[in-house]
Amino acid sequence: QVQLVESGGGLVQAGGSLRLSCATSGRAFSTYNMGWFRQAPGKEREFVAAISWSIINKNYADSVKGRFTISRDNAKNTVYLQMNSLKPEDTAVYYCAVGTRNWPPAPADFGSWGQGTQVTVSS
Secondary structure (H helix, E strand, O other): OOEEEEEOOEEEEOOOOEEEEEEEEOOOHHHOOEEEEEEOOOOOOEEEEEEOOOOOOEEEOOOOOOOEEEEEEOOOOEEEEEEOOOOHHHOEEEEEEEOOOOOOOOHHHOOOEOOOEEEEEEO
């Protein structure tokens, strides 16, 4: 069973930046894809970004392309989400999740979830 713990959320003004981290344990981190998702109040959870187990491949939701960057450090069992040029519509609870080795990943590929970290962007 894998455990995931997100951190790094907070309150930031529009145009600002935050870096989210997701520390994992319990499985061989370097052998599976990782993803970030978010859920805003009253909305369904949506895909944000994913990174392959090999670190070679990344993909992003159109709404965050050019502003967010996903990365991972397999030696630290941690995946990151650097968020720049934040907008009020980025306000949500952000979750990291464990995928499979398939690329590109489908949302259904992601199983284990963290508890989430709140990101609030003020206008």
